Amino acid sequence: MCAKLIFFGGKGGVGKSTTSAATAVYLAKLNPEKKIFLISFDIAHNVGDLFDMEIGDKITQVLPNLWAMEPDADRYTEDYVRDFVEKAKKLMYDLPLVKKMTNLEQYIEESFSAASIPLAVKNSIFFDQILETENDYDIFVVDMPPTGNMVSIFEVPKTTMQVFLKSTLETMDKVLEFVAAMRKLNPANWFRPGANERRKNQAAELLGMLKELDRRNDRIMRMLKTLSSLRFVTIAERPSYEEIRRAADLVKKYVPLEGIVINKLNHDGLDCKFCATETVHQKKYVKLIEETFKDKRIWRTWRVEDEVIGVAKLEAFARSLYEGETFETIIRPVKPSQP
Incomplete structure (x- = not known):
């Protein structure tokens, strides 16, 4: 029986699909007793590419307790x-x-x-696919299309x-x-x-x-109001920040926004003039994001050298993203300062 719908949205190219797939893999690994369903709502599907396997318009088993699908609308x-x-x-x-x-x-x-x-x-x-299978899975992780289409879907x-x-x-x-x-x-x-x-x-x-x-x-x-959790994926740049700021106001009457993932951050101390300048700009927008969404859970991820392709790399990405978190704190996020 569906206990949670987790939606990942944001501007195109910021890592929504990677974050969605990695989250689904990590939840499946953290709790083998729970059945996880990863579904793409983006017509330009790429979930199959992330797992390096054919998924397409059929429910496909990826792990013993993880299934994925790219519906043909x-x-x-x-x-x-x-x-x-x-x-x-x-x-x-x-x-x-x-x-x-x-x-x-x-x-x-x-x-x-x-x-x-x-x-x-x-x-x-x-949404009809979720209704058809809501009794078969515990957690639905949904890879949404870019912001404009995401809002229209909600x-x-x-x-x-x-x-x-x-x-x-x-x-x-x-x-x-x-x-x-x-x-x-x-x-x-x-x-x-x-x-x-x-x-x-x-x-x-x-x-x-x-x-x-x-x-x-x-x-x-009713499911959107009571079982859903929206997380915006963004990068620390002005266009992406402005987009999630506007989108937060547009979606609030449909689905609760519970978290922000700031993706592709530079590590401090990089020996590269361009990287150092970019890091300064990133810190500016990280601060803006934290101030604007101060009542939301904020996660950070760092730039990686290799493509995040395959279950092992998706799991490694998720471990970095959700370091120290449990199954429950991921599906029902709270700010660290909250009890």
């Missing part, structure tokens, strides 16, 4: 909406005039297709049903307006025999599907 969208789309088209085609008007039929086919589904609905597919559960319903009804309204106009010209054979009852049943099925979508989204919103 387009495929899930197709599966998710196919039944709804087919029922909506059937309802429209129950109007005799529709099949006789080539342009109108083409409009319906284009409007009720996976490609036409609003982006908000497509983004919600990522907004999704609250708005998906409204967006989907609005899009569907707008298409239906346009078709019905056209058919109503044609009816005045040729009222004969308006409905096929028994069409009224059939259309009522079809409409009831569509409404039931929308209500189920709404119920699932309510569940996601």
Whole structure:
């Protein structure tokens, strides 16, 4: 049963995926009794690259108690909406005039297709994978896309049903307006025999599907509020600092921000003029981050010479990041000064 959802977000290129994968590996190593699921919400997946193995659009076992997945949003969208789309088209085609008007039929086919589904609905597919597997894993570690897309994904559960319903009804309204106009010209054979009852049943099925979508989204919103922990990954530079500062305000109504990871810091005493200058700038932004997020847990990581690829190097990265921490303090972070 899902006990915690840990999201890693931030600006592109700051090490979100590495931090996500390393955290998942470390949690799995710290507590072999817990099942950990690492899932990428970023359409440009690279979790498989970090483990140097094929993962892709299937749940793949990485360690005895760690699984990973890179969902294909387009495929899930197709599966998710196919039944709804087919029922909506059937309802429209129950109007005799529709099949006789080539342009109108083409409009319906284009409007009720996976490609036409609003982006908000497509983004919600990522959360659907968590709902489908929430009883199978204890901890979900989620690699989020860069900040702008991350914020829109957190907004999704609250708005998906409204967006989907609005899009569907707008298409239906346009078709019905056209058919109503044609009816005045040729009222004969308006409905096929028994069409009224059939259309009522079809409409009831569509409404039931929308209500189920709404119920699932309510569940996601509750999980975000009660089980989630967002951590921003950043580097000690102005653009990254400004981005997490703005993002913190945007996401606070959806998910609790509990920590900051400052990545790619220089070690002191490097014998390099450029490095020494960069270190001065880094310390300036580390101080700003600590002041801005003084009520959050802050972790630091250092530049490494080699690529962090493979389980062993991911674990080593996590040991440096979470030095002295336990399984519990990682999933439920507190500031060191707190009891």
